[in-house]
Amino acid sequence: xxxxxxxxxxxxxxxxxxxxxxxxxxxxxxxxxxxxxxxxxxxxxxxxxxxxxxxxxxxxxxxxxxxxxxxxxxxxxxxxxxxxxxxxxxxxxxxxxxxxxxxxxxxxxxxxxxxxxxxxxxxxxxxxxxxxxxxxxxxxxxxxxxxxxxxxxxxxxxxxxxxxxxxxxxxxxxxxxxxxxxxxxxxxxxxxxxxxxxxxxxxxxxxxxxxxxxxxxxxxxxxxxxxxxxxxxxxxxxx
Amino acid sequence: xxxxxxxxxxxxxxxxxxxxxxxxxxxxxxxxxxxxxxxxxxxxxxxxxxxxxxxxxxxxxxxxxxxxxxxxxxxxxxxxxxxxxxxxxxxxxxxxxxxxxxxxxxxxxxxxxxxxxxxxxx
Numbered sequence: 001x002x003x004x005x006x007x008x009x010x011x012x013x014x015x016x017x018x019x020x021x022x023x024x025x026x027x028x029x030x031x032x033x034x035x036x037x038x039x040x041x042x043x044x045x046x047x048x049x050x051x052x053x054x055x056x057x058x059x060x061x062x063x064x065x066x067x068x069x070x071x072x073x074x075x076x077x078x079x080x081x082x083x084x085x086x087x088x089x090x091x092x093x094x095x096x097x098x099x100x101x102x103x104x105x106x107x108x109x110x111x112x113x114x115x116x117x118x119x120x121x122x123x124x125x126x127x128x129x130x131x132x133x134x135x136x137x138x139x140x141x142x143x144x145x146x147x148x149x150x151x152x153x154x155x156x157x158x159x160x161x162x163x164x165x166x167x168x169x170x171x172x173x174x175x176x177x178x179x180x181x182x183x184x185x186x187x188x189x190x191x192x193x194x195x196x197x198x199x200x201x202x203x204x205x206x207x208x209x210x211x212x213x214x215x216x217x218x219x220x221x222x223x224x225x226x227x228x229x230x231x232x233x234x235x236x237x238x239x
Numbered sequence: 240x241x242x243x244x245x246x247x248x249x250x251x252x253x254x255x256x257x258x259x260x261x262x263x264x265x266x267x268x269x270x271x272x273x274x275x276x277x278x279x280x281x282x283x284x285x286x287x288x289x290x291x292x293x294x295x296x297x298x299x300x301x302x303x304x305x306x307x308x309x310x311x312x313x314x315x316x317x318x319x320x321x322x323x324x325x326x327x328x329x330x331x332x333x334x335x336x337x338x339x340x341x342x343x344x345x346x347x348x349x350x351x352x353x354x355x356x357x358x359x360x361x
Binding site for chain 1 (some may be wrong): 247248250251254265267268269270271272273274276277279280286291292293297298300301304305306307308309310311312313314315316317318319320321322324329331332333335336337338339340341342343344345346347348349350351352353354355356361
């Protein structure tokens, strides 16, 4: 029979514990979100991240140790991005009819996202590496981290800013879109996926499958466009 | 089910390899998504009598992945525990930048989409 402290030392270092904890934290967060009637403020990612962070800090666990277990969940972001081809294919006719508005909104939205984020952070006196980290904030995590890294930003800070953007976008979407008077599910979904990547896409799928499909397209295309415009915008700010 | 997983991972692998070989800064999974879309279109052309892709094992695996998309952001999000010093130093600026920029991006994107769509329909 071993002591509880010895058992904890063994478990705390094993990937199994932190993988299980991540899934359990999300399951709980999703239940709470459902119990709150999917209220935007009860965002499941926000709740799960807050819970996991509290557990890591309370137990003094290093993020690297945690991530050794959680990486198996993180890895699935790649296949999930590929999987967006299936709803895209299912709604190919709607998408084909909307090519022109889609291209215009993509360009306008991508430029707005990068210029406004860098401009505001710059006005608050953020240093160059932080500006490089916030520039790709609307793009899905894996892509944004790659963009920031190439321009001297810290990928870990970028991940935090990207996830925060996704949560904020999912929370603000319906009030903001209501305020500008846009009702079309394609336009709403496209805006959510462009501004708030996968977390926005998940929110859009909750509302309507057409909105979800356009969100997925926006998320994929914005990854491409943002990679091209971030270096240009940073140069405009003298970086 | 295994076939569907191999197809998803295979498309991602091919996308990653293509991006490396071409030396373009396009993320592999995004190219993988484009490749899978082309494969689904070809399948429909070549085997018009096969069941639609979303009623196959690929449809089931895809629905499971996309139905739990939010979960996949929890590990990267928990990275916030490492960011204490940077957030303390730049906190207010970053928070204002994220909130204003995200709201502005939502509004501009949706408005432009809807405005151009109205014009095209006319």
